Amino acid sequence: MRELTVELGERSYPIYIGQGVLNDITALFDRAKLSRKSPLLVVTDSEVAPLHLERVMALLREGGFAATFCVVPAGETSKSLAQLEGIVTTALQAGLDRSSAIVALGGGVVGDLAGFAAASFMRGIRFVQIPTTILAHDSSVGGKVAVNHPMAKNIIGAFHQPELVLFDIDLLLTLPPRQVKAGLSEVIKHGLIWDAAFTQWCDDNAERLLSLDPEALSYALYIGCKVKAIVVSQDERENDLRAILNLGHTIGHALEAVAGYGELLHGEAISIGMVGAAKLAQEFGYSEEIHEVTKGLFLKYGLPVSIPPHLDTDSIMSAMMHDKKFKEGTMVYIIPMEIGKVEIRKDVTVEQVRQIVELLKGESVADVL
Ligand SMILES: NC(=O)c1ccc[n+]([C@@H]2O[C@H](COP(=O)([O-])OP(=O)(O)OC[C@H]3O[C@@H](n4cnc5c(N)ncnc54)[C@H](O)[C@@H]3O)[C@@H](O)[C@H]2O)c1
Numbered sequence: 112m113r114e115l116t117v118e119l120g121e122r123s124y125p126i127y128i129g130q131g132v133l134n135d136i137t138a139l140f141d142r143a144k145l146s147r148k149s150p151l152l153v154v155t156d157s158e159v160a161p162l163h164l165e166r167v168m169a170l171l172r173e174g175g176f177a178a179t180f181c182v183v184p185a186g187e188t189s190k191s192l193a194q195l196e197g198i199v200t201t202a203l204q205a206g207l208d209r210s211s212a213i214v215a216l217g218g219g220v221v222g223d224l225a226g227f228a229a230a231s232f233m234r235g236i237r238f239v240q241i242p243t244t245i246l247a248h249d250s251s252v253g254g255k256v257a258v259n260h261p262m263a264k265n266i267i268g269a270f271h272q273p274e275l276v277l278f279d280i281d282l283l284l285t286l287p288p289r290q291v292k293a294g295l296s297e298v299i300k301h302g303l304i305w306d307a308a309f310t311q312w313c314d315d316n317a318e319r320l321l322s323l324d325p326e327a328l329s330y331a332l333y334i335g336c337k338v339k340a341i342v343v344s345q346d347e348r349e350n351d352l353r354a355i356l357n358l359g360h361t362i363g364h365a366l367e368a369v370a371g372y373g374e375l376l377h378g379e380a381i382s383i384g385m386v387g388a389a390k391l392a393q394e395f396g397y398s399e400e401i402h403e404v405t406k407g408l409f410l411k412y413g414l415p416v417s418i419p420p421h422l423d424t425d426s427i428m429s430a431m432m433h434d435k436k437f438k439e440g441t442m443v444y445i446i447p448m449e450i451g452k453v454e455i456r457k458d459v460t461v462e463q464v465r466q467i468v469e470l471l472k473g474e475s476v477a478d479v480l
């Protein structure tokens with residue numbers, strides 16, 4: 112088992128990563144001082160529940176915790192105010208109090224939804240992340256929790272840090288291939304923004320990761336969580352540095368909203384967005400090689416690199432206007448300077464991004480770029 116710590120000044124929390132981590136759940140919950148006198152609520156989704164819920168509930172009850180659970184429908188559309196209300200109803204019926212904790216057993220959807228429930232129930236109770244997707248190495252760390260609005264992604268939310276993250280690699284072994292690829296998109300992102308050597312490792316180990324080799328997965332998720340933990344420790348509330356974790360998301364979130372939540376998976380949408388950012392980098396004098404390496408990497412992982420042509424450009428641009436990185440009317444955009452290093456630019460114009468969107472749709476704007 113590998114351990115990382117997210118340092119947030121007055122407080123910190125551990126991330127445990129490895130095969131069989133769940134076996135230590137009682138000791139790790141005790142280390143986090145979670146109460147046995149107040150009920151816990153485990154939130155999961157309809158695809159994870161039949162696979163992993165029974166074992167988690169048994170381990171918690173064997174450890175003397177009074178745990179109950181609720182199950183939301185699998186998929187992005189559960190990141191909604193309606194499902195939030197359902198979790199709060201279950202929490203009230205189960206008698207949760209301010210010493211209780213919510214346990215998110217699932218991917219990023221469950222983590223964001225349950226985390227926002229924990230952030231808002233009784234104005235905030237503690238919560239634990241037990242990620243079950245590769246993508247959730249990103250979503251379980253850093254405290255961004257939210258639900259979607261039909262017009263915009265993650266637009267109703269909070270910063271609410273977990274007490275601990277238990278990342279048991281064995282839970283990932285039931286993931287379907289499309290979800291494996293989508294999750295690896297954020298792994299690749301962490302290399303592109305921070306670590307060129309890790310990016311090269313991802314290029315060299317694609318087959319091992321795509322085949323869920325536990326050792327390769329453990330290493331990749333450890334590095335991914337480490338990059339996230341370093342960035343969040345330096346800028347918890349995205350005043351500046353943390354924006355780099357949003358590489359590819361300006362276009363990516365707009366694509367998710369326009370395509371319909373769940374049609375285009377988050378990892379697929381940001382893959383396209385990161386290829387777009389790499390192409391846009393040439394506008395600012397950076398090497399064409401960045402785009403070639405970025406596009407080649409996502410293609411090697413079977414991830415999309417172009418926008419589905421049926422998605423309307425005006426609708427994409429309209430959705431993009433809700434991007435939370437917009438400040439004082441200025442678009443904030445993450446641009447790669449080289450593999451492993453990005454910059455936060457405030458001089459990217461909406462028109463430049465529109466041209467990239469059209470390029471990503473395969474429409475010819477060759478004379479522009
Ligand atoms: N808060 C953050 O910092 C952050 C970071 C990245 C992504 N996100 C959010 O995370 C969401 C995407 O997360 P995701 O890709 O994990 O999606 P997800 O939670 O919907 O999980 C993907 C699918 O796989 C199923 N599943 C989950 N674990 C499984 C397992 N072990 N075996 C088999 N099936 C399993 C789920 O039921 C679901 O159908 C998006 O909403 C995105 O905005 C948030």
Ligand SMILES: O=C(O)C(=O)C[C@@H](O)[C@H](O)[C@H](O)COP(=O)(O)O
Pocket residue numbers: 249253255264265297349353354356357360435
């Ligand atoms: O943690 C962050 O900061 C990120 O940007 C991580 C992203 O991968 C993640 O998708 C996040 O939810 C996007 O943040 P948002 O503020 O654009 O909703």
Ligand SMILES: [Zn+2]
Pocket residue numbers: 249297360377381
């Ligand atoms: Zn993301």
